[in-house]
Amino acid sequence: MNQVTLGKTGITVPQNAFGALPIQRVCQDYAVKLLRRAYEGGMRFFDTARAYSDSEVKVGEAFDGMREKVYIATKTAAKTPEEFWKDLETSLKNLRTDYIDIYQLHCVPQCYRPGDGTGMYECLVKAKEEGKIRHIGITAHKLGVAEEIIESGLYETLQYPFSYLSSEREQNLVRACKEKNMGFIAMKGLAGGLINRSEAAMAYMTQYDNALPIWGIQKETELEEWLSYMEQTPSMTPELTAYIEKEQKELNGDFCRGCGYCMPCPAGIQINNCARMSLMLRRAPSKNWLTPAMQEEMRKIEGCLHCGKCKKKCPYELNTPELLKKNYEDYKKVLAGEVKVQ
Template identity: 75%
Template sequence: MKKVTLGTTGITVPQNGFGALPIQRVSMDQAVEILRRAYEGGMTFFDTARAYSDSEEKLGQAFEGIRKDLYIATKTMARTPQEFKSQLETSLKLLKTDYIDIYQFHCVDVCYRPGDGTGMYECMLEAKEQGKIRHIGATAHKLNVAEECVRSGLYETLQYPLSYLSSEKELKLVELCREKNMGFIAMKGLAGGLINDSKAACAYMSQFDNVVPIWGVQRMEELEEWLSYMNDAPALDAEVLAYIEKEKKELNGEFCRGCGYCMPCPAGIQINNCARMSLMVRRAPSAGWLNEEWQENMKKIEECLDCGQCMKKCPYELNTPELLRKNYEDYKQILAGNITV
């Protein structure tokens, strides 16, 4: 597994990072076991967020005593200086550390700058001067905001979705980061679960010399799969490239990434799964998506209010109500046996 340096941060880690969002769904003991195994297996970059319920607390429990041997990135969704300072102190306490390697503005809609009137970037500078954070980063889902953050020269890392399903515009963003000597932290390397071949996903990332992917891990067997690549990294060879091209053709067009930023829905629709059900039911064991619970969830699409809230919040500017209805019609045809999956 090759190592990557995240731009001007100087942080050099294996190109195989740990995304700690999913561990909020398991017990403390399970999470600690997974995190320690990840470190023992060679992973040294761990990404979490204040918004991920008890994820930070689990990292703090797992890495107490070995903090200096790894890198932790976390995030704040604060939108005021007061919230910023409160969330930073909470993160430091839960992580059981006196510094954070990369502190990121979480899912920003604007590029915070000094003197913009918000005081937010000034908070980052103050925290850095105090030694509470070491590097300033931003995470974004909107391409134009991400580009602005990169061009501003104010951030050392950008976290943005990247997978072999990414568009040419998104790939140009990776190149822009490289040109600006800015680290790129790749989230959603499995496209929210649509990509189910970890070998191909990992091999794809290997072509970038400024990208550290963070793989969302919830189960030990998933982790072992990623750790197996530490000493036997998949190559982006002709066979893998052919597979990726086939995948791109199958998943061509607009699709929901499952990020969940459109939620909650006033009609109670689980948009982040229902809007991509046609793909999920074909790319995963279908029985799990065709049970009574999911039939009830999909039926809620009939109650869509067409309020437009989901469209306004979608970072990919998708026509979500239309996607929901298309997926529901396809789902009903599958249930009726008119379509075989």
């Protein structure tokens, strides 16, 4: 397994890290078991966030008493200094630690700078001076914001969605981070579930020696699959190259990543599933998405208020209402037998 150094932080870990968002969906004991198994299997970098409900608590219990053996990154979605300090103290308590390796501003709408009037960057600097955080990071979902962040030179790491479905401009983010000696943390390496061949996803990542992928893990089977690559790391072969090129052609264009930042919907629509239903029907066993319960969820699209709130909140600037409409029309055709899926 390749080792990755996150820019000027000096943090060097295997190019195979644990994304702890999904463990909020499982019980404490199971999550702790997963995290400890990840460590035993060679993972050393663990990413969580205040926004991930009890994920921090689970990470804290898993690594209590062995803090120096792992690197922990977490995030705050604070918009004011007051919220920042409250979140930081809560994270330290949850994680059972007196410091955080990388503290990241979460899904930012802008590149926070010194003297911009928000006080957010100043909070990061003060927290680092106090020893509560060791490195200053930031996460973004909007490409233009990410480019501005890199150019600013203010942050030690950038976390951004990155996979073999990423555009050339998004690939340039990784290259720019390397030039700036800035760590690049790749979230959504499976494109929100659209990529279903982990071997291809991992092989693609290994082409970028400065990118650290954090795989969202919820099940033991998923974890063991990723851990198997510690000893036998996939690399790009002619077969995998052809497979990825085919995927890129089929999945080119705007698609919902299922991040959920558009939620909640005033009409109760499960946007993060419904707006990408056409893809999921064709990339996973369709029966899982054609249940009576899921049909009921899709019917809620008929009650769309056209308020535009989801469109405004989408970090990828997608036309969410239009995506919902298209996916619902396709779904009805599948149900009627007019369109065949597996």
